[in-house]
Amino acid sequence: MSETIQAADLTRDIPAEIREPFGAYLLYLGDDALVLGHRLSEWCGHGPTLEEDIALANIALDLVGRSDALLRVAAQLEGKGRSEDDLAFFRDATEFRNAALVELPRGDFAFTIVRQFLYDAYALPLYTHIAANATGALSGIAAKAVKETTYHLRHTAEWVRRFGGGTAESKRRAQDALDELWRYTGELFDEDAVTVALAGAQWIPNPSVLRAAWSETVERVLDEADLAAPAVKHHFTGARSGRHTEHLGHLLSEMQIVARSHPGASW
Amino acid sequence: MTDTVLYEVFLQLKQGGAHEHAGSVRATDDEMALQNARDVYARRFHPLSIWVVRSENITGSAPGDTGPFFDPGDDKPYRHPSFYTVPRGVRDV
Incomplete structure (x- = not known):
């Protein structure tokens, strides 16, 4: 196991001074993708x-x-000998670092699409910056994410416009979703020791620059869809440091049960 | 989403190749048809290009047309362009 990991050291291009914050930040990115991917998979069928x-x-x-x-x-x-599967299936909710936005229950189709749209508008400029500024394995992972997210955003933005320009009910459902989700978007741009250190090293965009790019996309599409960005005084925060909504534990219990019931199983 | 119409999907799999029929999708308009075609057919086949066209815009021959339409002209050898050689390296003609 350890020989395999040494054979393909994915971390060798990460400078020593940012290895610690970047390790933490990889959980932000990885857990966002994992939890949101699981929520979307609930639609299968x-x-x-x-x-x-x-x-x-x-x-x-x-x-x-x-x-x-x-x-x-x-x-x-x-460097503790854990694998990606260990991180996905054997951490508890308080150890996850995803933003609360992605863990909220999937709701109706409008809620799922609007949430995905809000995430895509964030992920595209974020991964674009990482692809251009990080080195080694990270740059490659980010480049792939840019390609994928470009299509995801095209798909979800198209649906947001359809909701807004569709029936009274589709518009109401999209606006309800926005009103519910909006207070969870601020957390994506929170500054903390991790993001400040990495933005300082240019590996990730400055949170305020990222927010501006996100706002530009979101406002343009909402304008085209004739939907209104809600005004929110206080945004939800804390999930990045492990203080999640009640929903993450339920999601994890379903996502992790097979791996935990049969530890070490393979197929 | 009851007001969808049927679209036929064509994929071009290689440079210079023909767009070949892959199947059909339902959609409310051209952009949704293109995205649906991408999601249903493009992830496995890696096409270079996708065409979608409303099925109602395709005119087809009728089953009864078989004889008059398709009987081969084997008795008319001048119809078969087999009297010249194709340069080596030329494919897909």
Whole structure:
């Protein structure tokens, strides 16, 4: 096991001075992708049409694949002999570092799409920056994420416009989703010791720059959809340091039960 | 989503190759049809290009047309362009 890991050291290009914050940040990225991918996978077999069912499953697979790659690097950086699967299936809720936005129950189709849209508008400029500024394995993972997310955003933005320009009910449901989700978006741009250190080293965008890029995309699409960005005074925060909503534990109990019931199983 | 219409999907799998029929999807308009075609057919086949066209815009021959339409012209050898050689390296003609 340790020989395999040494054979492909994915962390060798990460400068010594940012290895610690980057290890923490990889859990932000990897857990966002894993938890959101799992939420999307809940639609499998329940999508509104056969085509959209496949589209959601495709996006879910992209996200789970992304988390697999990111958590593999995170596990190597951690250096405790854990694998990406250990991180995904044997951590408890308080050890997850995803933003609360991605753990909220999937809701109706409008809620799922609006949430995915808000995430995609964040992920695209984020991974674009990482692809251009990070080195080694991270740059490659980010470049793949950019390619995938470019399509995800095209798909979800198209749906947001359809909701807004569709029926009174589709518009109401999209606006309800926005009103509910908006207070969870601020956390994506929170500054903490990890993001400040990495932004200082240019590996990730400055949170305020990232927020500006996100706002530009979101405002443009909401404007086209004739939907309103809600005004929120206080945003939810704390999930990045392990203080999650009640929903993450339930999600993990379902996602982790097979791995925990049969530890070490393979197929 | 009851007002969807049927689209036929064509994939181009290699440079310079023909767009070949892959199947069909339902959608409300061209952009949704293109995205649905991408999600249903493109992930496994890696096409270079996708065409979608409303099924209603395709005119097809009728089953009864078989004889008059398709009987080969084997008795008319001048129809078969087999009297010249194709340069080596030329494919897909």
